[in-house]
Amino acid sequence: MDEQDILNELREYRNQDLKYEEGYILGSMCTKPHPMARKISEMFFETNLGDPGLFKGTSKLEKEVVSMIGGILHNKNAFGYLISGGTEANLTAMRAFKNISKSKGKPQNIIIPETAHFSFDKAKDMMDLNVVRPPLTKYFTMDVKFIKDYIEDSKNEVSGIVGIAGCTELGSIDNICELSKIAVENDILLHVDAAFGGFVIPFLDDKYKLDGYNYDFDFSLNGVSSITIDPHKMGLAPISAGGILFRDNMFKKYLDVDAPYLTEKQQATIIGTRSGVGVASTWGIMKLLGIDGYETLVNESMEKTMYLVKKAREYGFETAIDPVMNIVALNDENKHDTCMKLRDENWYVSVCRCVDALRIVVMPHLEIEHIDGFLESLSNTKKY
Numbered sequence: 001m002d003e004q005d006i007l008n009e010l011r012e013y014r015n016q017d018l019k020y021e022e023g024y025i026l027g028s029m030c031t032k033p034h035p036m037a038r039k040i041s042e043m044f045f046e047t048n049l050g051d052p053g054l055f056k057g058t059s060k061l062e063k064e065v066v067s068m069i070g071g072i073l074h075n076k077n078a079f080g081y082l083i084s085g086g087t088e089a090n091l092t093a094m095r096a097f098k099n100i101s102k103s104k105g106k107p108q109n110i111i112i113p114e115t116a117h118f119s120f121d122k123a124k125d126m127m128d129l130n131v132v133r134p135p136l137t138k139y140f141t142m143d144v145k146f147i148k149d150y151i152e153d154s155k156n157e158v159s160g161i162v163g164i165a166g167c168t169e170l171g172s173i174d175n176i177c178e179l180s181k182i183a184v185e186n187d188i189l190l191h192v193d194a195a196f197g198g199f200v201i202p203f204l205d206d207k208y209k210l211d212g213y214n215y216d217f218d219f220s221l222n223g224v225s226s227i228t229i230d231p232h233k234m235g236l237a238p239i240s241a242g243g244i245l246f247r248d249n250m251f252k253k254y255l256d257v258d259a260p261y262l263t264e265k266q267q268a269t270i271i272g273t274r275s276g277v278g279v280a281s282t283w284g285i286m287k288l289l290g291i292d293g294y295e296t297l298v299n300e301s302m303e304k305t306m307y308l309v310k311k312a313r314e315y316g317f318e319t320a321i322d323p324v325m326n327i328v329a330l331n332d333e334n335k336h337d338t339c340m341k342l343r344d345e346n347w348y349v350s351v352c353r354c355v356d357a358l359r360i361v362v363m364p365h366l367e368i369e370h371i372d373g374f375l376e377s378l379s380n381t382k383k384y
């Protein structure tokens, strides 16, 4: 086979994939990356941040991007990395939590919500965490009073808390402000998983903010030790671009391992060899869009979200909760059956675990006509 034959054969495989712009992908927290990322990917496609001394320019970019994202989170001096995704970011935060707890002779007892992403199940498995799951409120957030009482009970020595700022299923936001106070008062590490919400909440118009939630979630709260925030979700960066930020570089010593044969003597990330494409793309897209660009992106998505909810209600469907961000949960007692029927029509929604509902993530690739077509198909699944 010559190169053209190979490319032609690869095109056959690629043609079997769904395309975001077709509008059938309704359950994804990723979307079509900003088109500028193509040129950036070409420019940085051979870089390796696993050996940063060889790619000094790309390594500088990573430090700048971490500071840029830190700026969104009210901490330009944040320490961290752009890595493979939110999973690696959460694993990294839990690895730091484990090592810090051990260094203080404290047990690895950590409070993690039922609404947490399954990457925390991997963390629990890999790092032998002792996980406590508090009850949830009607807003699908952790019951803060339970947490206060649990920690005040001397029998329970808690070393860490995870709060979610935009949970995967429903977009709910834990009361990070109250969790931060508890963390400070009790010398507890607080990790905030804002993998999805991190590029939404800072840009969200007040008119979309609901009673019942506190939208403060970042380093402006003294008790927040670390934050997961993924550019490859609502940040429009190409995969892979997950982000883990720590309050300062005090945390680095709890992540570093000796890496004798690299240009740097230690390595803190879980993944070793890693491309610089995600870093460079995030840098470029953040520079191009700026705060205004992300505000437009988020609030256009919220407009479409509100349109979906309004139109769904006209069909007689109801939401499990009012949308906290561009995630809609439509009540459906036969969620799995409906999901399969929709898939037969090429619509890819997901189903919620914590409620009987279909889950639609209104990402920037969805247009009004896609929403109209989806709701028509959903309505038809209920007719027979």
Ligand SMILES: CC1=C(O)/C(=C\N=C/Cc2ccc(O)cc2)C(COP(=O)(O)O)=CN1
Pocket (backbone or CB within 6 Å): 027, 028, 029, 030, 084, 085, 086, 087, 088, 090, 117, 119, 164, 166, 167, 168, 193, 194, 195, 196, 230, 242
């Ligand atoms: C709050 C939180 C999340 O919603 C999350 C992923 N969420 C959704 C990942 C996803 C993306 C595309 C798709 O088609 C389906 C699912 C992760 C893991 O992020 P990841 O490793 O980059 O997938 C962590 N926290």
